[in-house]
Amino acid sequence: MPVRETIQTTAVTAATPPGYRRRWRQLDKTVFLWLLLVGVLMLLVINPLARLLLSSVQDGDTGALTLQNYLSAYGRWRYLEALTNSLIVGFAVGVLGTVFGVPMAWAVSRTDMPGKGLVWAAILGTFIVPSYLGAVAWILLAGPNAGWLNRAYISLTGAAAGPFNIYSMPGLVLVIASYSFPYMFVFTRSALDLISTEMEDAAHTLGAGVLRTTLRVTFPLILPAILGAFIVEFLEAIALFGVPALIALPARFQVMTTMLWQFFEFPPKVEVAAAYAMPLLVITVLLFWLQRKIIARKGYVALTGKGGERRPLRLGKWRWPMLGYCLFVTSLSFFLPMLVILQAAFAKAWGRGFSLDNLTLRNLRFVLFDQSATQAATIHTFLYGATASVIALVLALCIAYIVQRRLVPFGNALSFLAMAPFVIPGIVLAIGFYAAYTKPPLLLYGTAWILILAFATRFLPIAYANSDAAIRSVNPELEDAVRILGGSRLMAMRRVVAPLLKRGLAGGFILVFIPATRELSTAIFLYTTGTQVLSVLLFDKSDEGNFEILSSIGLILVLGTVALVLAGFRLVGRDFMLRRDTAA
Amino acid sequence: MSKLVLRNVSRRFAEVTAVDDFSLALEEGEFVSLLGPSGCGKTTTLRMIAGFLDPTAGTIEMDGEVISSAAGSLPPEKRRMSMIFQSYAIWPNMTVAENVAFGLQVRRLARPEIRARVDRILDLVQLRLLRDRYPAELSGGQQQRVALARAIVVQPTVLLLDEPLSNLDANLREEMRFEIRRLHDELHITTVYVTHDQSEAMVTSDRIAVMNAGRIDQVDGPRALYARPRTRFVAGFIGRTNFLDGEARGEEVLFDGFAIKLGQFAEPVPRGGPVSFSLRPQSIHLHRGLPTAAAGACIIAGRVTQRAYLGEHWDYAVGVKDSGVRLRVTARPHEVFEVDQDVWLEVDPRQMAYIQ
Numbered sequence: 024m025p026v027r028e029t030i031q032t033t034a035v036t037a038a039t040p041p042g043y044r045r046r047w048r049q050l051d052k053t054v055f056l057w058l059l060l061v062g063v064l065m066l067l068v069i070n071p072l073a074r075l076l077l078s079s080v081q082d083g084d085t086g087a088l089t090l091q092n093y094l095s096a097y098g099r100w101r102y103l104e105a106l107t108n109s110l111i112v113g114f115a116v117g118v119l120g121t122v123f124g125v126p127m128a129w130a131v132s133r134t135d136m137p138g139k140g141l142v143w144a145a146i147l148g149t150f151i152v153p154s155y156l157g158a159v160a161w162i163l164l165a166g167p168n169a170g171w172l173n174r175a176y177i178s179l180t181g182a183a184a185g186p187f188n189i190y191s192m193p194g195l196v197l198v199i200a201s202y203s204f205p206y207m208f209v210f211t212r213s214a215l216d217l218i219s220t221e222m223e224d225a226a227h228t229l230g231a232g233v234l235r236t237t238l239r240v241t242f243p244l245i246l247p248a249i250l251g252a253f254i255v256e257f258l259e260a261i262a263l264f265g266v267p268a269l270i271a272l273p274a275r276f277q278v279m280t281t282m283l284w285q286f287f288e289f290p291p292k293v294e295v296a297a298a299y300a301m302p303l304l305v306i307t308v309l310l311f312w313l314q315r316k317i318i319a320r321k322g323y324v325a326l327t328g329k330g331g332e333r334r335p336l337r338l339g340k341w342r343w344p345m346l347g348y349c350l351f352v353t354s355l356s357f358f359l360p361m362l363v364i365l366q367a368a369f370a371k372a373w374g375r376g377f378s379l380d381n382l383t384l385r386n387l388r389f390v391l392f393d394q395s396a397t398q399a400a401t402i403h404t405f406l407y408g409a410t411a412s413v414i415a416l417v418l419a420l421c422i423a424y425i426v427q428r429r430l431v432p433f434g435n436a437l438s439f440l441a442m443a444p445f446v447i448p449g450i451v452l453a454i455g456f457y458a459a460y461t462k463p464p465l466l467l468y469g470t471a472w473i474l475i476l477a478f479a480t481r482f483l484p485i486a487y488a489n490s491d492a493a494i495r496s497v498n499p500e501l502e503d504a505v506r507i508l509g510g511s512r513l514m515a516m517r518r519v520v521a522p523l524l525k526r527g528l529a530g531g532f533i534l535v536f537i538p539a540t541r542e543l544s545t546a547i548f549l550y551t552t553g554t555q556v557l558s559v560l561l562f563d564k565s566d567e568g569n570f571e572i573l574s575s576i577g578l579i580l581v582l583g584t585v586a587l588v589l590a591g592f593r594l595v596g597r598d599f600m601l602r603r604d605t606a607a
Numbered sequence: 608m609s610k611l612v613l614r615n616v617s618r619r620f621a622e623v624t625a626v627d628d629f630s631l632a633l634e635e636g637e638f639v640s641l642l643g644p645s646g647c648g649k650t651t652t653l654r655m656i657a658g659f660l661d662p663t664a665g666t667i668e669m670d671g672e673v674i675s676s677a678a679g680s681l682p683p684e685k686r687r688m689s690m691i692f693q694s695y696a697i698w699p700n701m702t703v704a705e706n707v708a709f710g711l712q713v714r715r716l717a718r719p720e721i722r723a724r725v726d727r728i729l730d731l732v733q734l735r736l737l738r739d740r741y742p743a744e745l746s747g748g749q750q751q752r753v754a755l756a757r758a759i760v761v762q763p764t765v766l767l768l769d770e771p772l773s774n775l776d777a778n779l780r781e782e783m784r785f786e787i788r789r790l791h792d793e794l795h796i797t798t799v800y801v802t803h804d805q806s807e808a809m810v811t812s813d814r815i816a817v818m819n820a821g822r823i824d825q826v827d828g829p830r831a832l833y834a835r836p837r838t839r840f841v842a843g844f845i846g847r848t849n850f851l852d853g854e855a856r857g858e859e860v861l862f863d864g865f866a867i868k869l870g871q872f873a874e875p876v877p878r879g880g881p882v883s884f885s886l887r888p889q890s891i892h893l894h895r896g897l898p899t900a901a902a903g904a905c906i907i908a909g910r911v912t913q914r915a916y917l918g919e920h921w922d923y924a925v926g927v928k929d930s931g932v933r934l935r936v937t938a939r940p941h942e943v944f945e946v947d948q949d950v951w952l953e954v955d956p957r958q959m960a961y962i963q
Contacts, residue, residue: 500696506683507657507690508710508761518709522700 057431064440067480071455078458079297092298105277109261116260117253119200123352124207132215135335136345145353151584153541154202155265156577160360161198165189190274201356203259207252214248220334247317254314262448264544280450300451311446367574386575404557408539411478412532419486423494445484453548469551477545482535489531493524533591610635610797616665625651627821636795640808643818649801658683689758690767695750697742704738710761728760748779768800784810805845817841835960842885849934851884864930865907871956883962888937890958894951907952911944
């Protein structure tokens with residue numbers, strides 16, 4: 024009988040003086056898991072970053088230490104100009120994003136504006152459209168002459184040419200801001216949601232009017248959130264590759280990310296690219312640190328506690344203009360772009376406009392079935408995305424578990440490494456992966472694994488934040504109860520922890536899967552002909568100017584995402600994408 | 608041979624010593640409580656017995672074998688104990704029956720055997736009708752019973768309870784105390800019970816170990832602990848009491864305003880030097896006129912300074928005449944005295960506990 028045996032072994036081991044066998048029995052086996060995790064994190068985070076740093080100070084051929092790469096990277100006016108352009112774009116996007124996002128957040132959170140559900144849905148829709156697809160849509164909307172807006176303007180005014188040209192710095196800023204203002208909206212709204220009306224009432228009872236109260240009480244309370252979102256938008260803008268590549272390059276100006284891309288044109292100058300990427304990395308790390316500081320500042324107690332009673336402010340006759348403004352902004356980001364994308368995806372020729380005889384399913388059929396390259400890319404996109412999500416989630420779960428349960432010393436080092444990719448721009452991470460895994464001993468370049476691992480690394484922080492929250496919700500006594508009744512730690516994981524985490528982890532999986540299926544800036548540096556994904560394909564095809572096919576590819580991506588989001592709603596609840604901790 | 612022995616067990620966390628040189632032996636079938644204020648190290652001690660924590664010094668032995676020492680410990684899953692947690696730790700993803708059956712499945716019992724045992728134990732805790740419910744559908748008291756059933760169904764060598772009643776409301780808590788004791792009388796499982804509530808400990812336990820700042824102050828049965836506290840801490844923690852400080856001189860102890868002969872005390876008291884006693888408020892009787900002293904009793908003149916009527920009894924504060932000593936006295940509801948009334952206090956020195 025197994026039970027009897029256990030007792031006997033216990034007796035034997037307890038009686039013998041400490042020997043190897045007893046030590047082995049008493050050794051906490053989680054040490055091995057810890058070593059394994061450290062190994063994986065070395066592979067995913069430390070090695071690429073170390074190689075990136077090393078490459079930037081190495082001669083490409085001889086490997087000797089040199090500063091020549093930095094001289095090449097910053098020795099030309101053109102290169103410096105790209106850097107300046109990036110900073111200008113980042114700042115302008117931050118400002119425009121604030122103008123877009125803050126009034127909407129205020130209207131949705133604090134007023135009796137009608138149609139809040141519609142606005143909410145449109146913002147969610149904005150999250151779902153990849154920004155590079157937005158850029159494609161805006162080329163259709165505001166391309167010189169042929170763009171829909173220009174054509175509408177010409178037919179309305181009879182002018183010879185339309186006023187809009189998306190291929191410009193303002194065009195670039197508009198498109199990026201349209202897809203990053205949701206951060207501002209989410210941050211500001213959660214800050215506003217935590218301010219109780221009582222706090223404003225307190226100011227009113229002391230004799231302050233609405234304007235004075237807003238400026239002296241409400242605004243200072245949400246200022247940290249606005250600044251934090253501004254920084255996120257700035258960083259998003261300077262790290263973005265797809266939109267600048269589609270808009271700035273035809274407009275004949277460069278930003279940092281497009282410049283990095285050009286360093287990779289044959290023959291690739293990895294070392295120079297590594298050196299050129301350093302400011303991007305440094306700026307990102309510093310600004311995230313600053314953002315942390317701003318958000319975490321003490322004294323803004325209102326942002327941490329639930330407020331008391333909340334009454335919506337009555338807008339009166341301003342209700343409809345406010346809704347108009349919200350719909351205007353979401354038209355720029357969602358309604359108009361999706362309209363033209365849908366039209367182009369189902370059109371024989373998009374320029375022929377909205378008519379029944381222009382309708383066709385040929386484009387979609389071509390993308391999905393007729394062309395093996397696009398078919399393969401569709402499969403790759405979802406396969407790589409799913410694999411990367413599983414890897415990121417399993418890794419994050421193990422780390423979060425052993426850190427939370429304090430199973431090993433220096434657990435914090437693990438969680439730091441798991442969160443580190445958060446401050447690495449995707450394009451920088453890609454260069455790091457390229458530098459680390461194009462040469463033996465670990466030759467991953469050319470295989471799907473380099474893409475999968477890079478995706479897993481890039482979105483590891485999202486997975487970690489989710490796993491950490493999920494594990495925090497499980498009382499450790501539930502596991503202790505398994506162990507005291509004779510079950511191992513593994514059994515506790517299998518029978519209790521895993522079933523309890525199922526829902527939360529499904530949500531986490533979707534939150535990683537969605538960005539992984541549309542990731543462009545990492546993929547563009549790491550794909551080869553056999554490992555194309557849809558985002559890369561879309562970017563490649565943009566040269567040909569076949570917008571019907573581009574729109575079809577984009578539509579497939581969007582529909583895939585919508586399916587995932589709906590699954591997320593069912594599993595986790597309506598707010599799962601717009602929660603602040605995961606939105607950033 | 609004792610079932611469970613803790614020998615000079617200590618546990619340090621960085622700079623803090625949570626448990627300090629703790630020694631205790633439990634007999635087979637004995638029910639012992641660890642009683643003390645929060646932060647006294649009682650839960651740490653329990654978690655060391657369970658194997659979730661290693662001691663930093665000393666050993667824990669079960670049936671004569673070392674199961675915990677600073678060098679290494681048998682993991683909790685190999686100790687064949689069970690434990691009831693403060694949060695109950697009922698697994699929310701399993702039904703009542705599945706929760707209870709878990710430990711038996713781990714022990715690889717045959718299916719019919721498991722079913723029979725689960726049914727028997729669910730009858731014992733009166734939960735048979737709820738066997739297929741999920742924990743979220745149960746009340747706090749029912750969850751508590753599931754936790755009990757799950758812990759005892761495996762017939763553990765030692766049963767550990769960590770403040771199991773602290774999340775229940777007052778009435779239910781009182782009921783569950785007796786329930787726990789009833790189950791113990793039925794099953795005779797060696798039990799260690801951690802609580803900060805003295806009445807819980809007194810209802811359930813054969814012996815109580817009072818802990819203070821990581822150390823054991825006193826281990827005794829409930830009656831002895833109450834009647835004969837050994838330290839000022841124990842006297843103050845278990846029930847309410849009066850502390851009397853005096854000086855032993857010659858054949859008597861001099862207090863502020865009165866004196867008591869050494870021979871009148873139940874316990875030996877040192878001859879000479881400062882001495883302290885604990886005197887329970889119920890051990891003092893108030894009289895309107897000078898009473899005829901019972902043999903060995905001591906009569907002291909006093910005056911009522913404060914009073915409170917608490918329904919079940921009166922609570923008086925009485926000042927001893929020509930002295931700074933104020934005593935708290937508990938009197939029955941019909942023993943009514945006014946504030947500022949002169950009274951006689953009757954004290955039985957045999958009920959005064961000498962405190963080291």
